[in-house]
Amino acid sequence: MLYINCPHCGMRSQNEFSYGGDASVKRPELNKEVSDQEWDDFVYNRKSLRGKHLELWQHISGCRQWIKVERDTSTHEIFRTFKADEKVA
Amino acid sequence: MSQAFRIGDGGLVNREKKLSFKFNGKSYFGYEGDTLASALLANGVHLVGRSFKYHRPRGFFGAGVDEPYAIVQLYRNGETEPNIKATEQELFEGLEAKSVNCWPSVNFDIGAINNFLKIFLPAGFYYKTFMWPKSFWYRIYEPFIRKAAGLGVASIKHDNERYEHKYEYCDLLIAGSGPSGLSSAYAAAKNGARVILAEDKPRFGGSLLTSDVNIGNQSGKDWAEGIIAELKTMPNVVVKNRSQIFGYYDHNMLVMSEKVSDHLPKTKKYHPNKRLWYIRAKEVLISSGSIERPIVFGNNDTPGVMLSSAAKEYLKVYGVLVGKKPLVFTNNDSGYETAIEFKKHGVDPIVLDSRKNPKSEIIDEAKNLAINIKNSYVVVAAQGYKKVKRADIASISDDKKQLGKIESINCDCICVSGFWTPTIHLASQSGNKTKFKEEIDAFVPGVSKQNETTLGSANGVFSLDETLKTSFAAGSELSKKITKHDNNIAIPNVVEKKSSQHDKFWCVPLPKGKNYKRFLDFQNDVAVSDVEIALREGYRSIEHVKRYTTLGMATDQGKTSNLNGLQLVSEIENKVVPAVGHTTFRPPYTPVSIGAIVGREVGKHSKPTRKSPMHSWHEKNNAVFVDAGVWLRPRYYKRGNETLFEASKREAKNVRTNVGVCDVTTLGKIDVKGPDAAELLNRVYTNAWLKLPVGKARYGVMLREDGIVMDDGTTTRISENHYHMTTTTAQAANVLSHLEYYLQLVWPDLNVNVVSTTEQWAGAAIAGPKSRDLLQKLFPNLDVSNEGLPFMGYMEGDLFGVKARIFRISFSGELAYEVNVESDNGNFMWEKIMEVGEDFEIQPYGTEALSTLRIEMGHVAGSELDGRTIPYDNALEGLVSKKKDFIGKRSLQRSSFISEDRQRIVGVVPLDKKTSIPEGSHLVKDAKAPLPNPKLGHISASCWSVEYDNPFSLAILKNGKNMIGEKLFAMSPLKNKVIPVEIVSSHYVDPKGERVRS
Numbered sequence A: 001m002l003y004i005n006c007p008h009c010g011m012r013s014q015n016e017f018s019y020g021g022d023a024s025v026k027r028p029e030l031n032k033e034v035s036d037q038e039w040d041d042f043v044y045n046r047k048s049l050r051g052k053h054l055e056l057w058q059h060i061s062g063c064r065q066w067i068k069v070e071r072d073t074s075t076h077e078i079f080r081t082f083k084a085d086e087k088v089a
Numbered sequence B: 001m002s003q004a005f006r007i008g009d010g011g012l013v014n015r016e017k018k019l020s021f022k023f024n025g026k027s028y029f030g031y032e033g034d035t036l037a038s039a040l041l042a043n044g045v046h047l048v049g050r051s052f053k054y055h056r057p058r059g060f061f062g063a064g065v066d067e068p069y070a071i072v073q074l075y076r077n078g079e080t081e082p083n084i085k086a087t088e089q090e091l092f093e094g095l096e097a098k099s100v101n102c103w104p105s106v107n108f109d110i111g112a113i114n115n116f117l118k119i120f121l122p123a124g125f126y127y128k129t130f131m132w133p134k135s136f137w138y139r140i141y142e143p144f145i146r147k148a149a150g151l152g153v154a155s156i157k158h159d160n161e162r163y164e165h166k167y168e169y170c171d172l173l174i175a176g177s178g179p180s181g182l183s184s185a186y187a188a189a190k191n192g193a194r195v196i197l198a199e200d201k202p203r204f205g206g207s208l209l210t211s212d213v214n215i216g217n218q219s220g221k222d223w224a225e226g227i228i229a230e231l232k233t234m235p236n237v238v239v240k241n242r243s244q245i246f247g248y249y250d251h252n253m254l255v256m257s258e259k260v261s262d263h264l265p266k267t268k269k270y271h272p273n274k275r276l277w278y279i280r281a282k283e284v285l286i287s288s289g290s291i292e293r294p295i296v297f298g299n300n301d302t303p304g305v306m307l308s309s310a311a312k313e314y315l316k317v318y319g320v321l322v323g324k325k326p327l328v329f330t331n332n333d334s335g336y337e338t339a340i341e342f343k344k345h346g347v348d349p350i351v352l353d354s355r356k357n358p359k360s361e362i363i364d365e366a367k368n369l370a371i372n373i374k375n376s377y378v379v380v381a382a383q384g385y386k387k388v389k390r391a392d393i394a395s396i397s398d399d400k401k402q403l404g405k406i407e408s409i410n411c412d413c414i415c416v417s418g419f420w421t422p423t424i425h426l427a428s429q430s431g432n433k434t435k436f437k438e439e440i441d442a443f444v445p446g447v448s449k450q451n452e453t454t455l456g457s458a459n460g461v462f463s464l465d466e467t468l469k470t471s472f473a474a475g476s477e478l479s480k481k482i483t484k485h486d487n488n489i490a491i492p493n494v495v496e497k498k499s500s501q502h503d504k505f506w507c508v509p510l511p512k513g514k515n516y517k518r519f520l521d522f523q524n525d526v527a528v529s530d531v532e533i534a535l536r537e538g539y540r541s542i543e544h545v546k547r548y549t550t551l552g553m554a555t556d557q558g559k560t561s562n563l564n565g566l567q568l569v570s571e572i573e574n575k576v577v578p579a580v581g582h583t584t585f586r587p588p589y590t591p592v593s594i595g596a597i598v599g600r601e602v603g604k605h606s607k608p609t610r611k612s613p614m615h616s617w618h619e620k621n622n623a624v625f626v627d628a629g630v631w632l633r634p635r636y637y638k639r640g641n642e643t644l645f646e647a648s649k650r651e652a653k654n655v656r657t658n659v660g661v662c663d664v665t666t667l668g669k670i671d672v673k674g675p676d677a678a679e680l681l682n683r684v685y686t687n688a689w690l691k692l693p694v695g696k697a698r699y700g701v702m703l704r705e706d707g708i709v710m711d712d713g714t715t716t717r718i719s720e721n722h723y724h725m726t727t728t729t730a731q732a733a734n735v736l737s738h739l740e741y742y743l744q745l746v747w748p749d750l751n752v753n754v755v756s757t758t759e760q761w762a763g764a765a766i767a768g769p770k771s772r773d774l775l776q777k778l779f780p781n782l783d784v785s786n787e788g789l790p791f792m793g794y795m796e797g798d799l800f801g802v803k804a805r806i807f808r809i810s811f812s813g814e815l816a817y818e819v820n821v822e823s824d825n826g827n828f829m830w831e832k833i834m835e836v837g838e839d840f841e842i843q844p845y846g847t848e849a850l851s852t853l854r855i856e857m858g859h860v861a862g863s864e865l866d867g868r869t870i871p872y873d874n875a876l877e878g879l880v881s882k883k884k885d886f887i888g889k890r891s892l893q894r895s896s897f898i899s900e901d902r903q904r905i906v907g908v909v910p911l912d913k914k915t916s917i918p919e920g921s922h923l924v925k926d927a928k929a930p931l932p933n934p935k936l937g938h939i940s941a942s943c944w945s946v947e948y949d950n951p952f953s954l955a956i957l958k959n960g961k962n963m964i965g966e967k968l969f970a971m972s973p974l975k976n977k978v979i980p981v982e983i984v985s986s987h988y989v990d991p992k993g994e995r996v997r998s
Ligand SMILES: [Zn+2]
Pocket: A006, A007, A008, A009, A010, A059, A062, A063, A064, A065
């Protein structure tokens, strides 16, 4: 079970969180024309990377905040975590 | 019954306390502190079972977790449990056990015929033998395999034992209480670290219980007892025996199974049977020790052949002789230690040492005791079927290829030592890259992936002195880093006998003309010849060889077989062992009860049960409940002998003619507050929300980004910046997460807060033509006329002194209202409604009547919003704004979503107006078409229309828009029904929606 550092609450076990997918996906702006390809890329197309990956988790049984977790998908090592509005450098 | 093999005194069992037990129906005695294995051996019982494949007689090979085959079916307090190792099961008064893998009995086993038909059961026998003809599989092969395979029988009864889960955090978790575990635990504890020390056996001390050493001028055993006693007094230390750490998972989380009650005749009141610990440790010290490995020779699975360390343990811990004419076969000094113990207890062993001229302090001691030692000698084969009677022995050449003349000697047990294999399972599970250590012919932990350190013989260190030094240092260093405190513990003096180099010899060659079975894996019946076949047939990867032969699989996980198997492969392949590599060690290290893994989450405890504040009223009034997600809701209120059908019809009819009341507390409720609340709703729902006035409610549909309907419900504007959103019971949690996602990540600029208020409000829906009259009586000071409180209106009122919210909304399609009060007042509200409603012939109605009412009105619910439908499919396209953007809108342009013959909700009526259509039935054009009959749609919900008194269903039907009036068939192969039906409008009752506005 992963041990995730919630930027709001501290170290908590994975069973307090729910996974939310790729954090690099950006929703197209409202009222903007988007091509089928752009929309499909937003809704469906994901890379399923092996290695370092920025992903979303929600601390659902804790502070209910969505956070970003930088994790290696093959070793499960977690490098850094960020608040929802924090810039990832 | 006498315990003929129990020595006069000695051992750690409590001879004051005699325990009776039964094995295969026969009664025996043992002592408190025995295992089932030691008690049976004390009574001279060596035959415990039959082997997995060939049904060969099987005895005891080890004395603990290393045991590959002494597996029994256990009976305790009216329950039975399979797969129990006799070497691990502690004896208790009244214990009963039976052999497995044998029929009709362990002494006469029909399956043993396999032993003489070996030709049919070589490596890969499952894959080859049972392949053809295909028709034989179900009738003959599968039943045969089912009967022949497996170890024991699982109980089909409900398990009455309780199992607990526990979460724990510590600085250092130490696996194993042998010399390294004790030293590191002590050093860390003295530095103030939070330590958990786990020992799988009942007794602490590991090898110190059986070795002849001195630590700090005490015997090893006394030193261990002193350390444990001191650790137990320290508040920062948890010491656990009967506790096996069986799995090492991500981020230094380990799982431990604590056997709380298995050693007792009956679990104590309020105690669990087992407790599963999830432990998150900053540092893990693996001091899991090592397991002696066998030397492979002919018939080495005969009962009476066992590890020399096991024989020593039976003698020193349990006071039991495994034989009175022992033969010790060794390639290292460990065999001598066992021989010395035998000699000290008046039994004359013979030692066969494969080495030519070994010299050490231990061997000198054996010689001084006048033990008969034969150098360059090996056991070629054990003789005897159900018990060792003789051994064929021979001298062996220096290159270990040529055997001398075979001699037969009498013996009643063969104690074998092929040196030691470090137990690296936990380290390997953690992701440690293990390495091969030439000097000991075994793998040891290498580069750690997580914060884990392996110590002592688990790390290939067999000198006690070195083990203590490194373990004290590790415990001290690692704890110092965490606690910043150094107590500088002195390391005690060690007196031990030096041993000499072991012989790199692991398998005795077959003598000419002999074809003995030489077993590698005793649990899975894998012999040398099986591995040879696998390699001959082209299997190269050790992982493939493992699966083809079953070597190192199952509950044993290769504890005694792994290295000998690798040695064989490397020899045949002419590769070094590290190039062959070892297979992956998988958790659990030892079998874990399913019950322990499940814990308390069984039956009603598998999820929380939520009850509305009116629950006790429902109970008192004969409600029959139904699970609605985690909620318990009244399904109907039973009167007399009514059936569900009769009651729900009565309740629904009463709503249509008088007035009914329904508990709607379970609906999800979310407070949406802030200056941008309307903007959020406008983006989340498909319809327009910016112009909703204060005091008005609106129905809304929300989509996922892929255009599929996620949920529906009404949202009411309570005040300028405050909205009260309702969701379906099932989606409440998902909708909240969904809103939080957009507010926190996508549109953080919106100034809105959302919070669940589901549990803060109790809700009652009052519905029916007389509901306004009832409402007026409940709130005499309010104007609830159609003008004062129009459809989709909202007002606040005072319900006999209680603050209430009144919404004019309707799910039933009747004139209806929903009244909300704070949860604590829920029961008060309900009782008042019932009391005042008496004049209007009010009846409570449950979910079944509620379904009937909404189905015949064509109102969609969860069975239509099933994660596969878009607004159009539910006839909700009128709510989809063309002007503004919202979540999921872009997806609605997908070609399949706008195709002409898109599926759509319809009503379905059976032609005979009598036969109810099962939910889930498929709609087809031709009932007799060949399979697969093309499916046009499915029945999503069915009811008995109280308005028309005939069955009515909703369906999602391809090209539904143009199908009204068509005749189709509803087919339910599950219920064996074919029903001719007519397609009608989904709005079966009051299609213009006049009642809700009346
Ligand atoms: Zn948090």
